[in-house]
Amino acid sequence: MIAPEAATKLATLLGTRFVTSDAxxxxxxxxxTYYPDTPPDAVAYPETxxxxxxxxRICAAHHCPVVAVGAATSLEGQxxxxxxxxxxxxxxxxxxLAVNDEDLNVVVQPGLTRVALNEELRSTGLFFPVDPGADASLGGMTATRASGTTAVRYGTMRDNVLAMEAVMADGSIIRTGSKARKSSTGYDLAHLLVGSEGTLGIITELTLRLQGxxxxxxxxxxxxxxxxxxxxCVILTIQSGLPMARIELLDHMMVRGFNAYANAGLPEKPHLFLEFHGTPTGTAEQAQSFREIADDFGATNWEQATTTEDRTALWAMRHKAHYASAALGKGKHLWPTDVCVPISQLATAVVQAQDDAVRHGLTSTIVGHxxxxxFHAGICVDPNDADEMARAESFSKALAETALRLGGTVSGEHGIGLGKQKYMQAEHGTALPFMRAIKAALDPQNILNPGKLLPPGD
Amino acid sequence: MIAPEAATKLATLLGTRFVTSDAxxxxxxxxxTYYPDTPPDAVAYPETxxxxxxxxRICAAHHCPVVAVGAATSLEGQxxxxxxxxxxxxxxxxxxLAVNDEDLNVVVQPGLTRVALNEELRSTGLFFPVDPGADASLGGMTATRASGTTAVRYGTMRDNVLAMEAVMADGSIIRTGSKARKSSTGYDLAHLLVGSEGTLGIITELTLRLQGxxxxxxxxxxxxxxxxxxxxCVILTIQSGLPMARIELLDHMMVRGFNAYANAGLPEKPHLFLEFHGTPTGTAEQAQSFREIADDFGATNWEQATTTEDRTALWAMRHKAHYASAALGKGKHLWPTDVCVPISQLATAVVQAQDDAVRHGLTSTIVGHxxxxxFHAGICVDPNDADEMARAESFSKALAETALRLGGTVSGEHGIGLGKQKYMQAEHGTALPFMRAIKAALDPQNILNPGKLLPPGD
Known part of the structure; x- marks a missing residue:
């Protein structure tokens, strides 16, 4: 609940941009995904x-939660x-706000989406590489430490945020990070805010690295x-140091999903979708090196997307994995998962996930960076089917445990939000109290996205 | 002072590895560098x-400062x-502790130096790329967020630390980060500790990325x-996206230093020292692209180091820049500086630094990543010459102000330590209280490297 006094102040501040309508x-x-609808008490639309x-400041004075939202494409209810x-x-x-093409960076507001940014950049010869599939907002991508198909080459949001402006829990406006390519001056607040899911501060401006x-x-x-x-084949490719720009796995179930959702017309076998970036000589050399590795693993049906249109169509299809996975469930919701393991453990983890899905009687795809x-196992669920939801929960838990057992993490890129808090103790152990100490120090009233990221305390 | 009771407990714990001798x-x-000698009260040599x-824990119980040290090559008195x-x-x-060659990472203890690590890795075909010049300890490099000649290609310590074990101010042992290449699970404590200069925790183990x-x-x-x-030439090279592995500037004064210190026999003109990594075709293509750019800026005397020995000699000389700069001062100490600016501002900053050194009547080299x-202006100073020290201080201040004015940072890689605290307010402004809040939350007694990184509080 918002205290009436707070609501009055917010309405005075924002006028019609403070809304409490049911719609x-x-x-x-x-x-x-599968989280129940949970409307806020009100919606504020700031412009500055x-x-x-x-x-x-108003919310702090009235102990009122503030939950930032951009494109709302987060997958753990953040x-x-x-x-x-x-x-x-x-x-x-x-x-x-500024395209600094000479410095290969751009200054943006957090509500801008990645696709809109790349459209704006079109004439510059530069692009912003991080590509989580969804047309997420750049603030949201930062807050969840998103990555996606190109992280293997260009890194995650952690690697691509140079600096930011943020509003802290007391209303202070800070600037942290630097437009220089590196800095060694004090605690790295900018990268502490990356991945903090709106629980430590609200991002209001971002300086992002660009690539040619x-x-x-x-x-x-x-x-x-x-x-x-x-x-x-993927493991050996990475171990060989081949500078892949994209290397995506689709298992046979994911291919079935694309066939159902997008008439992909592909045989239901595992596929790799690949991309190479460089000079013409360089990409040809990389592709040849890859094919030599792939041949040893019996790869067939090598098909190059020779035109820009073919390439765009290929990745557009890949980006529909969420909906294509759901399509196998005939109207069900998707329960996405998201583990990341050391590359040497990848085959073990993927095969285990496939076996576990079958064992749990679930329809699940596997697609991954x-x-x-x-990689992500995408499980089709009916939130009203308690038994199926319980089986999905059990599968998801088994997958998280497999990732941790293999030295990995329970989230590669989706973050913690609501759904993964239950694994925080297992993944972070004695480090968890220090995360709580940081939250308490920076947001002592717990008004910034309360109830997210950190599991309920002792 | 160490409380006698604490000293007794430490001696009981460590035996002859707890030392209070003057030597x-x-x-x-x-x-x-130029900081006065400041012996600790005692030295402890832990092995686990x-x-x-x-x-x-003992120090915490007795409010006793604990200052971690590795190779002691830090340049700001950390x-x-x-x-x-x-x-x-x-x-x-x-x-x-473990070479995980299949996963391109290595687990090490913090006292290992980067050269020793690369010697250990020699048979694996892998190497650890971060190269600050000095044979620093990997724990120290992490704590100061070091980088060096290869950061342009492989990133800084921030980019190359995957995970760590650390002892926190209450003696807790935590593990943070993941052996997976990316993770999105909670606050990034590992990278908060990177660059924290021993003020938030003591690093006891590191998992580092390796490169082929x-x-x-x-x-x-x-x-x-x-x-x-x-x-x-450097600016255009970087803007062109050429994947340089190293691109180092030596101004004419730095060349004079190498001539004096190492009989380099080079004409006293600005030089670039370069390195290209890739396939044979790739490096040749990169070198050709670079030369086309360099020709437009009147580059002459292109010389390739064709043998491994020539290459090693080249970088060995470069790594002596600290001593070669000092050599110009005939027995003086070196006052190193370390600013980093957006690449578009680099020419402005370098020329300003040269002019300012002359204006201050100082002997100074410029060498930089x-x-x-x-880049670093290396000033020869006699710590007993109050006037020269004052001029060095004034020059250093002007350089820091130039960097901030141009959108840069007062330290690219040396860190804050003692000498740069005076610029923290100017660089971080309203963010500084939140750094203090984190320090207070994680080290409430202020026993971990007190008096470093954060300027004295209000």
Missing amino acids: DRAQHGRNE TEEVSQIV HLATQGGVSLDMNRMNRV IPESTLAATCRFENVEDAVN VGDGN | DRAQHGRNE TEEVSQIV HLATQGGVSLDMNRMNRV IPESTLAATCRFENVEDAVN VGDGN
Whole structure:
């Protein structure tokens, strides 16, 4: 609940941009996956950093939760106001503030989406590489430490955020990080905020690294008889140091999903979707080196996407994995998972996940950014089927335990949000109290996205 | 001062590895630059993480400072126990614990140096790329967020630390980060500790990323008529996206230093020292692209180091820049500086630094990891010459202000330690109280390297 006095102050500050209508609240209570709808008490639409600061000050004075939201494509319920309060809709703060092409960086507001940014950059010869599939907001991507298909080459949001402006829990506006490519001056607050899911501060501006559009881009697909061969090909490729720009695994179930959802017309075998960036000579050399490795694992049906259109179509299809996985469930919701393991353990982890899905009687795809050791099992669930939900929960737990047993992590890129808090103790152990200490130090009233990331305390 | 009771407990714990002799104390009170000798009250030589934990517990119980030290090559006095207490000498914890060649990572103890690590890795075909010049300990490099000549290609310590074990201020042993290549699970404590200069925790184990030794390595040097041409060549090279492995600037004064110190026999003109990594075709293509850019800036005397010996000699000379700069001062100490600016501002910053040195009547070299926009003016000073020290201080201040004015940072890689605290407010402004809040939350007694990194509080 918002205290009436707080609501009055917020309405005075924002006018019609402070909304308590059922429609707006309902819209902000939805999510892409299986979490129940949880509308906030109100929605605020700030247009400036100063307004964000004022909103947080008002909320701080009245112990009111503030939950930032961008494109709302988060997959672990990060943007849901589960303890009520204000949904801080950042989508009006969506401008490109400066393209510093000479320094290969760009300054943006957090509500801008990655696709919109790349459209703005089109004439510069530069691009922003991080690609989680969804057209997420850059603030949300930062807050969840997103990555995606190109992280194997260009890194995650952690690697691509240079600096930021943020509003802290007391309404202070800070700037942290530097437009220089590196800095060694004090605690790295910028990268502490990356991945903090809106629980330590609200991002109001970002300086992001850009890359030159490669002179040559070569995309291709190939097919394997079984998933072990596909994954072992990936492992050897990465170990060989081949600078892959993208190397994505689709298991036979994921291919079935693409056939159902997008008429992909592919044989239901494991596939790798690949991309090489460099000079024309370089990409040809890389592709040849890859094919020599792939041949040893029985790869067939090598197909290059020779035109830009073919390449775009290939990755557009890949980006529909979420919906294509759900399509196998005929109207069910998708329970996404997201583990990341050391590359040497990838075949073990993928095969175990496939076996576990069958054992649990679940329909599940596997798709992944396997060059990083990161993959997703996408489980079709009916949230009203308690038995199926219990089996999905059990499968998800087994997958997390497998990842930790193999030296990996329970989330490669989706974050913790609501759904993975139960694994925080197992993954972080004695480090968890120090995360709590940081949260308590930076947000002593626990108003910033309360109930997320950290499991309930002792 | 160490409370006698604490000293008794530490002696009981460590036996002869707890030392209060003048010789050991004096040795641990020295530094590479201009800070006065400040011996600790005692030196402890732990051999295990458990011992580090016990030492910290004892010190915590008696409010005794604990200052970790490795190779003691830090350049801002980070390892000096300026508030007394125990110098925690990590050099006996110097083993390689696991080479995970399949996962391209290695687990090491913090006292291991980078050169020793690369010697251990020699048979694996892998190497650890971060190269600050000095044969620093890997724990120290992590604690100061070091980088060096290869950061332009392989990143800084921030990018190359995957996970760590650390002892916190209450003696807790934590593990943070993951052996997976990426993770999105909670606050990034590992990278908060990177660059924290021993003020938030004591690093007791590190998991570091490794790189495959490139199939082909091509090193070269070239010469320019003036420093603007050299720097503008660097700027265009970086903006062109050429994947330089090393691109180092030496101004004419630095060349004079190498001539004096190492009989380099080079004309006293600005030089670039370069390295290209890749396939044989790739490095040749990169070198050709670079030369086309360099030609436009009047580069001459292109010389390739064709043999491994030539290449090693080239970088060995470069790594002596600290001593070669000091050599110009005929027995003086070196006052190193370390700014990093957006690449577009590099020429402005370098020329300003040269002019300012002359204006201050100082002998100063400039050498830098210019691909990152990072450079060092190395000033020869006599710490007993108050006037010269004041001029050095004034120059250093002007340089820091120039860096901030140009959107850069007062330290690219040396860190804050003692000497740069005075710029923390200017660089971080309203973010500084949140750094203090983190320090207070994680080290409430302020026993971990007190008096470093954060300026004295309000």
